[in-house]
Amino acid sequence: DIQMTQSPSTLSASVGDRVTITCRASQSISSWLAWYQQKPGKAPKLLIYKASSLESGVPSRFSGSGSGTEFTLTISSLQPDDFATYYCQQYNSLWTFGQGTKVEIK
Amino acid sequence: QVQLVQSGAEVKKPGASVKVSCKASGYTFTSYGISWVRQAPGQGLEWMGWISAYNGNTNYAQKLQGRVTMTTDTSTSTAYMELRSLRSDDTAVYYCARVVGEDYYYMDVWGKGTTVTVSS
Numbered sequence: 001d002i003q004m005t006q007s008p009s010t011l012s013a014s015v016g017d018r019v020t021i022t023c024r025a026s027q028s029i030s031s032w033l034a035w036y037q038q039k040p041g042k043a044p045k046l047l048i049y050k051a052s053s054l055e056s057g058v059p060s061r062f063s064g065s066g067s068g069t070e071f072t073l074t075i076s077s078l079q080p081d082d083f084a085t086y087y088c089q090q091y092n093s094l095w096t097f098g099q100g101t102k103v104e105i106k
Numbered sequence: 107q108v109q110l111v112q113s114g115a116e117v118k119k120p121g122a123s124v125k126v127s128c129k130a131s132g133y134t135f136t137s138y139g140i141s142w143v144r145q146a147p148g149q150g151l152e153w154m155g156w157i158s159a160y161n162g163n164t165n166y167a168q169k170l171q172g173r174v175t176m177t178t179d180t181s182t183s184t185a186y187m188e189l190r191s192l193r194s195d196d197t198a199v200y201y202c203a204r205v206v207g208e209d210y211y212y213m214d215v216w217g218k219g220t221t222v223t224v225s226s
Binding site: 001032034036038042043044045046049050055087089091092094095096097098099100 | 141143150151152153156165167168201203207210211212213214215216217218219
């Protein structure tokens with residue numbers, strides 16, 4: 001099974017900050033990685049697929065990069081609506097999620 | 107627009123079974139698969155399994171093998187997830203999600219979730 005590890009687990013930031021979340025796979029997954037945003041009591045929402053492709057309707061301040069085993073999600077200028085938990089997910093071999101990164105207000 | 111509408115909350119006793127439904131609309135149901143993902147209280151997301159709405163092929167997470175069954179009814183564009191021999195640690199929100207892609211498949215649209223509580 002492919003394991004996904006996110007860091008950090010919690011991130012404190014202010015509106016306007018540039019935020020980066022890292023996701024590492026236990027083996028190469030090429031570019032088969034997605035990022036999701038989840039707010040309390042809500043379903044996850046797709047942000048990025050194929051490591052760097054922005055889902056339709058998602059603001060351009062979100063971007064993804066990486067391939068192989070190392071990936072990042074970047075929010076270029078954090079907005080109030082962005083405080084949430086973010087999950088990476090590999091889909092190279094079945095599906096596995098990272099443990100999540102909570103972005104909270106500093 | 108693409109929607110997945112899930113059935114309502116359930117309360118079950120340990121050892122019982124639960125069957126959650128997920129009705130799709132806004133797209134051709136048989137063109138995509140459905141995955142099920144659960145989230146225990148305060149925890150992360152756990153993939154449970156996948157079913158092809160085209161031919162009914164399934165793939166289940168190893169830890170749930172033997173306890174979970176996923177089915178579809180193409181006449182009503184509805185997917186089902188049945189979990190048997192429920193335990194307290196099956197208490198979670200259960201989500202269905204549409205699975206899309208060309209060679210590799212990710213989840214693009216999610217249902218709102220169904221809360222399943224297992225308690226004596």
